[in-house]
Amino acid sequence: MLEYTLKRIAYTIPIGLAVSLVCFMLVHISPGDPIDSIVPPDTPTEVIEQIRAEYGLDRPLPVQYGLWLSRALQGDFGESISKGRPIGPDLWVATKNSLMLAAFGATLGFVIGCVLGGAAGAFRDSWIDKLCLGIALFGVSVPHYWLGMVLVIIFSVQLNLLPSMGMGPTGPWAWDWDHLRFLVLPAVTLSLIPAGLVTRTVRGLVSDIMGQDYITTLRGKGLRTSGIVLHVIKNAAPTTLAVMGLQLASLLGGSILVEAVFAWPGTGMLLNNAIFQRDLPVLQATTLVLAFFFVFLNLIVDLAQTALDPRMRRT
Amino acid sequence: MNMASPATAASPTPLVRARDLCVSFATPRATVNAVNGVNLDLAQGESLCILGESGSGKSVTLRALMRLNPPKRTVVTGELNVANQDVMQMTQAQLSQYRGPVVSMIFQEPLSALDPVFTIGHQIAEAIVRHEGISRKAARARALSLLELVQIPSAARRLGAYPHELSGGLRQRAMIAMALSCNPRLLLADEPTTALDATVQIQILLLLRKLQRELGMGVIFVTHDIGVASEVADRVAVMYGGRVVEEAPVEILIRSPRHPYTSGLLGATVHAGTRGTRLTTIPGAPPDLAELPAGCAFAPRCTRAEPGCHKAVPPLLEVTAGHHVRCPVVCPARIQAPINV
Amino acid sequence: MIERMPDRGGPQQPLLIARGLTKHFPLSKSLMRRREVVQAVDNIDFSVMKGETLGIVGESGCGKSTASRLIMQLIEPTSGEVIFDGESIGRSGLSLKKYRRQVQMVFQDSYSSLNPRLTIEESISYAPMVHGVPKSKAISRTHELLEAVGLAPSQYARRYPHELSGGQRQRINIARALALHPRLIVLDEPVSALDKSVEAQVLNLLIDLKKQFDLTYIFISHDLNVVEHVADRVLVMYLGKIAEIGPVDSLFSDPAHPYTQALLDSRPSMDPSRRRTEPPLFGDPPNPINPPSGCRFRTRCRKAWGLCAEQPPPFHQIKPNHSASCHAVALEAERVSE
Structure with missing residues (x-):
């Protein structure tokens, strides 16, 4: 297990490097000179050259990449073009916000998915199964920004129960209802897709496991239903967690539209603004951070799966 | 016997x-x-x-x-x-009390009949805990003596093994140990x-x-x-x-x-x-078990079948002490009276 | 129409020779340890004479299935070669295409070895059509073959595999194997998945077909009774090595290798008044990843002594055509000759 863990961690290094290289090249493969987007069109050539030297853009690409990466790893992502201030602090706040939203959304989706999927799998082909599958299908096929707007109309506009925008009162975030109520609608909206996917995964797993010979053995030992459920959960857990981990990762970056609908100041918003303002350094930095999260979550998922399923451990 | x-x-x-x-x-x-x-x-x-x-x-x-x-x-x-x-x-609920202490079963394919993600020791001990309400530790000690009973070498080490880590023979022995864990009267x-x-x-x-x-x-x-x-x-x-x-x-x-x-x-x-x-x-x-013939199920394949075989299911009759046959051709009903009615 | 390939070397030349055949499967690489390999088949030599049935027996992990796939050239050997009727198979000698026309295989799982979307007729006539036989001729040949394996073409030709029973599907597989007029058929556990009454039907059929089509069989099975029934010579494998090889009568009546003896003694007695009291062997066959040094059977052998751990035993001929790879057998023979 230790050997596998080390090996798996070692594997993430080349992946991380490749990912960072792609992010770095984003700026250089996009058409035009990056300097052009910073300086006015009539800037004299000497000034451009001076700025180029200032940014280190006159050095060979590999050197630029090395410098950029070593700075990025220390949290220095350079300056935002549109705002003219360092990217780091803004990105840090946005990532924290997105992570919070994604974690809530994913957890909610995970719980809903496990309950619906477990019920559907245990009562396969009954009305419960059909109902749960219907909900799951709704979850994966309804556009979630649309559902977000519907929720806003119902709960904010009509019932006036929950806020529709932002993260609550100005000032630092606090774990109280005044702040948390801002999280409800976006988290519910965001949970929809993972809920649907997890429902389908868990349903398939549970109904497959329930048909396995070892379940008959457990019944033959006289175990109560609760005892059998424990076995079903442990057998279904590795695959479910894998699906969930990847969902969490994609929620982090994939919630652009939901963050836009609810004006949630996360990485989605940051990306959204960066794209519209052609703020390449911000785009570069945000993509890099999200990609690293993806790689990291993949690592965690793999290790968790291996820890849970003894058959995957190659001693 | x-x-x-x-x-x-x-x-x-x-x-x-x-x-x-x-x-x-x-x-x-x-x-x-x-x-x-x-x-x-x-x-x-x-x-x-x-x-x-x-x-x-x-x-x-x-x-x-x-x-x-x-x-x-x-x-x-x-x-x-x-x-x-x-x-x-x-x-x-009564059935779950009956399974284990009264009757238990060994299956054909121990690899699929044992849960792959729990150790052998856990799977044996959980039945004992369930039926006898003893502590997990005591149940594990019992599991160890059961593994020794079924002649598994280095039994203590095998308690912590997962089914896929054992050879076919050892897995079936572990299955037997599990079936015997609550002293069934019928195996x-x-x-x-x-x-x-x-x-x-x-x-x-x-x-x-x-x-x-x-x-x-x-x-x-x-x-x-x-x-x-x-x-x-x-x-x-x-x-x-x-x-x-x-x-x-x-x-x-x-x-x-x-x-x-x-x-x-x-x-x-x-x-x-x-x-x-x-x-x-x-x-x-x-x-075809969905469309069984009206008479003896074997009659369509039987070289000795008589017309009567196809009409009604023949009774199980005793030919000699302890020897029962369900065939009117080799064991005509008039010689022996039906049993177990 | 495809004709049977002509005989080349005459009846004295073995139809197939396996020379030093070896297959090591590498396990996935490990960061901290050296690479491990599964020695599935390790340097085996044997020959199959024309018109005979060679039985191969052994337990799981002994390499009998790997051996069959090596013979079929379905997997590349790590080393060693297969010689068919005097010609080496591969680049310089007999081409794979020509070889595969002459050697066919029947697998244990009758269902998964048939394409579920093809009718019986399509499955059997497929290979001849690939080899350029016109469709009408291939179909009429298919009907002959169905007749030969005891299935009425009018009733079965248009059916799909799932509509047949296991025994019927195995007959189809046999018919398909015959479609290209092969000279050798490798039967890998052909009756193991069948019920006893069906097993008997298929065994009778195989014996009939062998005579009718002048075939040579390699018959792989874990069931000694079945091998004794059909084989002329028997090869006993243990952990990738040949333990003993000999004519069926001699090997079954007078087994030399302790493993062969144990295998034979492990068969149920079929007589409740003479039940076995002691198992002939203890434990399971060891893992072929790290086979024991010297003689691979020594860890379960009652006769093993120091030498058995040091050197792999040589083959020792006991009787004409009957030899065993065992130090104890060689020692015994030496004593007798002195």
């Missing part, structure tokens, strides 16, 4: 008494009549082999003794008493050695025979292999089309089978000495 037979069951109450046991499965297309009126008696400490080919209803019968067939699709009727308990009347074994290598099969059969003798359990084996029956059984019941067609003490059944199906099956079994001879075969194919 008690050589009791249904007619002469001397002991006051047999360990197992099944009368007219029927099991059918509802499938989307048809109702499959897997077991159609099986009578079984087993004395304490006796060993019975149910012999049959695929689709004969032998495994379904075995599972019915534990009411282990999938509950939603299965209809079980008839009488079933095990260790003085009416199994047919049991609720789910059911569904083709326990079919998935094993020849040199391992004989070890497991001898182990089961030894354990049965030492622990005084009743054992019912299901097998397709007459060789297995010859090693472990006191009595053999041959099943065909969901019915027992012949039942006799093992040496009588092997030496002088009476039912045309039994003799056909034994003739078709390859063994030392068949080399150079042409194997006798049974023409045709087993019956």
